[in-house]
Amino acid sequence: MNLQETGKKSMKRSRYNHILPLAEKDTNILYNMLTGSIMQVDDELRDIIDNGKFESIGEEEIQKVLADNGIIIPGNTDESELFCSRYDDEKQNPDYYLFVVLPTFACNLSCPYCYEGSGEILTKTMDTATLKSTIDFIKKTLAEGNPGKVVFKLYGGEPLLAIDICTGLLDEIIPWCRVQGIQADVILQTNGTVIDEKVMKELVPEITAVEVTLDGSREKHNTIRRYKDGSGSYDDIIRNLILLLDSGVKVVLRINADTPAGFTRVLDEMDEFGLKKYQDLLFYTAFISNYSLSEFLTDNGLCSRDAEKSLELKMVFDSIVRGKGWQNHYQPYSPLGKQKAVSCNFEKKGRFVIDPSGDLYKCLFCAGMKEFRVGTIGEDGEELDTAYYDLEKRNPRDFAECRECRYLPACGGGCPVRALINNGTYQSGYCGTIPKFMDQRILVHLQGKHHDYPAGENDEIFGL
Numbered sequence: 001m002n003l004q005e006t007g008k009k010s011m012k013r014s015r016y017n018h019i020l021p022l023a024e025k026d027t028n029i030l031y032n033m034l035t036g037s038i039m040q041v042d043d044e045l046r047d048i049i050d051n052g053k054f055e056s057i058g059e060e061e062i063q064k065v066l067a068d069n070g071i072i073i074p075g076n077t078d079e080s081e082l083f084c085s086r087y088d089d090e091k092q093n094p095d096y097y098l099f100v101v102l103p104t105f106a107c108n109l110s111c112p113y114c115y116e117g118s119g120e121i122l123t124k125t126m127d128t129a130t131l132k133s134t135i136d137f138i139k140k141t142l143a144e145g146n147p148g149k150v151v152f153k154l155y156g157g158e159p160l161l162a163i164d165i166c167t168g169l170l171d172e173i174i175p176w177c178r179v180q181g182i183q184a185d186v187i188l189q190t191n192g193t194v195i196d197e198k199v200m201k202e203l204v205p206e207i208t209a210v211e212v213t214l215d216g217s218r219e220k221h222n223t224i225r226r227y228k229d230g231s232g233s234y235d236d237i238i239r240n241l242i243l244l245l246d247s248g249v250k251v252v253l254r255i256n257a258d259t260p261a262g263f264t265r266v267l268d269e270m271d272e273f274g275l276k277k278y279q280d281l282l283f284y285t286a287f288i289s290n291y292s293l294s295e296f297l298t299d300n301g302l303c304s305r306d307a308e309k310s311l312e313l314k315m316v317f318d319s320i321v322r323g324k325g326w327q328n329h330y331q332p333y334s335p336l337g338k339q340k341a342v343s344c345n346f347e348k349k350g351r352f353v354i355d356p357s358g359d360l361y362k363c364l365f366c367a368g369m370k371e372f373r374v375g376t377i378g379e380d381g382e383e384l385d386t387a388y389y390d391l392e393k394r395n396p397r398d399f400a401e402c403r404e405c406r407y408l409p410a411c412g413g414g415c416p417v418r419a420l421i422n423n424g425t426y427q428s429g430y431c432g433t434i435p436k437f438m439d440q441r442i443l444v445h446l447q448g449k450h451h452d453y454p455a456g457e458n459d460e461i462f463g464l
């Protein structure tokens with residue numbers, strides 16, 4: 001599409017252009033949230049676009065670039081409808097189905113921030129009848145949806161404390177997927193302390209990748225990720241990481257780090273243990289939020305604080321990674337997001353969290369919190385609650401505030417659970433931190449975009 005073809009008079013500016021004037025004179029960044037295009041424009045062009053006087057753009061080439069990047073669009077285009085249709089499409093046709101299975105809530109550690117109460121508040125382990133119902137439910141969902149790919153994530157508690165449930169699930173479901181022609185990946189999210197001979201022999205051969213968390217350097221980690229007797233888990237985790245990497249399994253480390261000095265120390269220690277030689281070791285950074293899950297889901301101020309902090313730290317951490325020669329292992333987060341319409345992975349079709357009781361959730365952080373349950377599975381199959389259907393039809397097209405919002409493509413209507421908590425219904429938006437930090441996100445993106453890092457094939461599914 002270009003102005004020649006469409007005629008200048010029929011064009012209008014995109015409602016999703018975001019203009020950020022830079023301190024440098026006559027320089028602006030123009031970011032289109034719907035197409036993801038980003039470019040530098042001078043004040044004159046900025047004003048022309050802003051005022052809709054496209055006929056005064058002299059050069060045909062510039063007109064074409066603006067049209068090709070969705071900065072100016074045909075006058076009859078309904079962009080919010082375009083986005084909402086894309087939303088429906090992504091939701092109904094996800095790249096892969098996802099089942100996060102919690103074989104147990106039990107845990108052998110007692111991290112102070114654990115929302116599940118370190119296996120003491122929520123205690124249940126899945127029984128064999130529920131395992132069977134889980135397998136039946138997964139098979140039925142896959143057979144009905146027929147996706148080309150499925151990801152299973154073993155989560156907890158500490159899933160390896162219920163190794164027989166883990167192997168019982170995978171031994172049945174992986175060969176079945178193979179017969180159906182469905183590619184199956186398995187992610188094991190573990191605290192990394194319970195990797196014994198049985199795990200290595202019976203489970204690890206089925207695993208695509210293991211995700212483990214380090215809460216900072218050895219000293220810091222051992223004050224947080226403690227066994228029940230108070231002793232630290234760092235040395236056991238590092239030893240087990242090496243065991244896994246030596247056996248050829250991909251390991252994704254989540255490194256929680258709050259300060260540049262702390263992060264530097266973690267990388268130095270990883271170097272001392274010789275971890276850099278393993279190509280299958282990848283890591284990303286996050287940090288521990290020292291508030292409980294109920295605050296995490298309800299306190300907008302705290303969420304903003306974390307978003308601001310991660311944007312601030314991103315550039316510093318990226319430069320430490322390069323300075324220390326770890327860039328081949330690094331998966332930095334993208335400050336402008338991934339250009340996807342549906343912001344919550346679990347809102348998509350064929351994605352469920354299944355807890356040890358066989359309760360179904362559409363949110364990783366709500367497992368075990370019955371008020372957010374969307375259904376349950378048992379001997380007679382699944383029973384889906386009205387909450388499930390309510391979520392299934394959720395689309396920001398139906399929320400006046402989102403339909404008219406200029407941040408819609410960047411936000412997608414926000415977290416459904418937070419929308420429910422704040423507004424009493426899934427049929428509403430949750431504004432979150434996207435509008436507040438859009439300028440900072442663009443700046444951080446620009447500062448980092450020249451550095452190439454290996455994008456993990458499955459990077460979206462780590463650290464959900």
Ligand code: SF4
Nearest residue numbers: 344363364415416417
């Ligand atoms: S907290 Fe919100 S965005 Fe995150 S998984 Fe749960 S519902 Fe989705």
Ligand code: SF4
Nearest residue numbers: 402405411429430431
């Ligand atoms: S949730 Fe808020 S920021 Fe997001 S699209 Fe809706 S109104 Fe805009």
